Amino acid sequence: MSDAFLKISDVNRIYEDEDNNSTEALKDINLEVNKGEFVSIIGASGCGKTTLLRLIAGLDKPQSGYLSLHGEKIIGTSPKRGYVFQQGGLFEWLTVEQNIAAGLKARHIYKENKHRIPEFIDMVGLNGFEKSYPHQISGGMAQRVAIARTLINDPELILLDEPMGALDNFTRADLQDKILEIRKSQNTTMILVTHDIDEALYLSDKIVIMTPRPGRISEIINVDMYHPRNRNGHDYVNLRNKLLEKFHLASEVKEPEYII
Amino acid sequence: MKISKRARYFLSVIFTVLGFTLAVILNSVVPQKADVTFSQHEVFGLALTSNDAYRIVLYALIIYYLITGIIYYNYEDRRKKYLNSARFRFVMGILLFLWDLLGTKLQVLPQPFFPGPAGIMEAFVAEGDYVLQNTIYSLRLYFYGFVIGVATGIITGILVGWFPRVRYWLSPVMNVLGVIPAVAWMPFALTIMPTAFSSAVFLIAVSVWGLVATLTSTGIMSTPKTRFEAGRVLGGNEFYLVFHVAIPHALPQIFTGITTANGYAFTTLVMAEMMGQPGGLGYYINASKVWSAYYKVFAAIIVMAILFSLITKVIELVQRYVLRWQKGVVK
Numbered sequence: 001m002s003d004a005f006l007k008i009s010d011v012n013r014i015y016e017d018e019d020n021n022s023t024e025a026l027k028d029i030n031l032e033v034n035k036g037e038f039v040s041i042i043g044a045s046g047c048g049k050t051t052l053l054r055l056i057a058g059l060d061k062p063q064s065g066y067l068s069l070h071g072e073k074i075i076g077t078s079p080k081r082g083y084v085f086q087q088g089g090l091f092e093w094l095t096v097e098q099n100i101a102a103g104l105k106a107r108h109i110y111k112e113n114k115h116r117i118p119e120f121i122d123m124v125g126l127n128g129f130e131k132s133y134p135h136q137i138s139g140g141m142a143q144r145v146a147i148a149r150t151l152i153n154d155p156e157l158i159l160l161d162e163p164m165g166a167l168d169n170f171t172r173a174d175l176q177d178k179i180l181e182i183r184k185s186q187n188t189t190m191i192l193v194t195h196d197i198d199e200a201l202y203l204s205d206k207i208v209i210m211t212p213r214p215g216r217i218s219e220i221i222n223v224d225m226y227h228p229r230n231r232n233g234h235d236y237v238n239l240r241n242k243l244l245e246k247f248h249l250a251s252e253v254k255e256p257e258y259i260i
Numbered sequence: 261m262k263i264s265k266r267a268r269y270f271l272s273v274i275f276t277v278l279g280f281t282l283a284v285i286l287n288s289v290v291p292q293k294a295d296v297t298f299s300q301h302e303v304f305g306l307a308l309t310s311n312d313a314y315r316i317v318l319y320a321l322i323i324y325y326l327i328t329g330i331i332y333y334n335y336e337d338r339r340k341k342y343l344n345s346a347r348f349r350f351v352m353g354i355l356l357f358l359w360d361l362l363g364t365k366l367q368v369l370p371q372p373f374f375p376g377p378a379g380i381m382e383a384f385v386a387e388g389d390y391v392l393q394n395t396i397y398s399l400r401l402y403f404y405g406f407v408i409g410v411a412t413g414i415i416t417g418i419l420v421g422w423f424p425r426v427r428y429w430l431s432p433v434m435n436v437l438g439v440i441p442a443v444a445w446m447p448f449a450l451t452i453m454p455t456a457f458s459s460a461v462f463l464i465a466v467s468v469w470g471l472v473a474t475l476t477s478t479g480i481m482s483t484p485k486t487r488f489e490a491g492r493v494l495g496g497n498e499f500y501l502v503f504h505v506a507i508p509h510a511l512p513q514i515f516t517g518i519t520t521a522n523g524y525a526f527t528t529l530v531m532a533e534m535m536g537q538p539g540g541l542g543y544y545i546n547a548s549k550v551w552s553a554y555y556k557v558f559a560a561i562i563v564m565a566i567l568f569s570l571i572t573k574v575i576e577l578v579q580r581y582v583l584r585w586q587k588g589v590v591k
Contacts, residue, residue, distance in 0.1 A: 057493055058493075059493070077489075077492040077495075079493070079494060079495035082493065083489070083490075083493040085486050085489070085490060089489070091490070091504075091505070091508065092586075093509070093511065093585045094508075094585070095585075102491075102496075102504075103494040103495055105500075106491065106496035107494075107496075133585040134585075135586075135587040149494065150493075150494075153494065153495060
């Protein structure tokens with residue numbers, strides 16, 4: 001019996017296509033995440049990092065093994081486990097304000113909670129855009145709406161699926177700081193999937209490196225640095241080099257050769 | 261620079277009404293060819309001939325375009341539209357001019373098939389009440405048929421789009437019924453429906469139903485998976501996913517269905533009226549044709565043109581409001 005906040009034990013997830021070819025998306029995954037931790041999962045595409053995140057969210061089920069959040073087995077989705085999608089996944093037909101309120105509406109607690117909406121708009125710095133529709137705002141703003149929409153449900157855990165993948169560098173850095181700020185004020189546990197080493201390093205307490213075919217965890221690295229982190233600081237650069245090395249090593253060894 | 265721009269605009273206002281003014285002058289100055297006489301009728305307490313009525317219409321157009329021309333000067337969007345329409349309105353006036361000249365004044369066009377504009381006004385002046393009565397009948401038929409068709413179409417589309425089992429049984433039915441023109445059901449409709457009115461309502465509803473149902477179901481089924489997942493992780497149940505995710509996502513397609521079906525509804529309406537209704541504009545056309553009263557046929561066609569464009573406009577406004585979240589719809 002472990003007292004870990006989120007516990008993933010011996011999880012396997014195999015996909016089968018129509019021709020009965022099976023892909024081992026996840027193989028023997030074991031991971032523990034403590035309350036309040038910021039964990040990043042990095043790895044090349046196809047390493048199963050998004051699959052793992054979807055399992056935690058309850059959007060997908062493992063073939064074997066189990067996942068639990070403070071001792072309770074994860075079955076199906078829950079507003080307690082917020083999920084921020086890669087492209088935001090905003091509802092195009094709702095304004096920024098209505099998108100943020102969507103969770104309240106979905107849970108039938110809109111009336112008694114609608115006074116909280118301005119607080120969340122403020123938190124992600126979208127004042128003045130309350131009545132805008134998703135197509136009228138930038139990609140970075142859309143992601144902030146997606147984060148606010150998740151936060152209003154008071155989640156215990158926020159799962160971020162490459163939320164900054166499609167953003168330009170300046171917007172990305174800006175959003176990273178916003179996420180840190182939110183995390184500091186809300187003290188929420190966060191798990192981020194990314195393919196950007198620098199992003200993982202800048203944000204996380206713990207970095208999980210995954211390798212593809214079959215998708216498994218190759219290494220877990222602790223990052224003990226204070227926030228805000230200086231991206232050009234000595235320790236930071238050292239760790240980044242170490243990480244790059246491992247990452248390349250990790251993905252090179254396991255990479256199968258294709259001969260056509 | 262600014263003055264010349266203003267001058268140009270006011271010249272275009274003059275140009276807009278010039279065609280209609282020429283038409284009025286022609287109508288007043290050129291004498292009537294001998295054997296045609298216009299009888300007087302009581303309209304709103306005034307004794308008018310149909311030629312007077314035609315001239316009143318021209319005056320009304322001139323006054324309307326002059327006033328709107330002056331008002332729109334202060335609104336850029338409207339001003340541009342007005343400027344753009346000037347040529348068209350001028351030509352419209354000239355066409356009325358020629359029509360009046362050839363159809364009424366000189367009677368060059370074969371009669372009674374091509375009456376002049378004043379001749380057509382005769383239908384409104386002499387039996388305006390009756391035309392109105394038929395117009396209301398058509399409007400009622402259209403309204404009931406269209407609303408019932410759209411409502412049942414949307415409900416069917418949602419069920420087909422959401423439940424695979426319903427889709428299995430209903431989508432072949434929709435595909436087969438969809439290709440049959442609704443009027444083909446006419447003999448059947450007349451038999452099973454209790455009144456002539458309800459049989460036409462049924463036909464219009466059928467003509468609208470298939471298309472709206474098909475497009476609604478495609479709209480529902482094409483909702484991206486991530487939207488549903490977003491709904492679920494936010495705590496939404498199946499009801500939420502249907503009514504707050506799938507249906508809003510399908511709305512643009514639903515409206516495509518509605519606007520296209522609107523055209524079908526008009527066709528079915530007129531055909532149904534021509535083949536077995538005690539009233540309506542289609543009925544009016546048919547009844548007039550028997551007496552070779554072609555001016556009444558034209559009058560009914562003009563009423564249809566106005567009525568159907570108004571209905572289309574209303575639908576367009578509703579669509580623009582409901583889909584205001586779409587790209588390019590909101591300024």
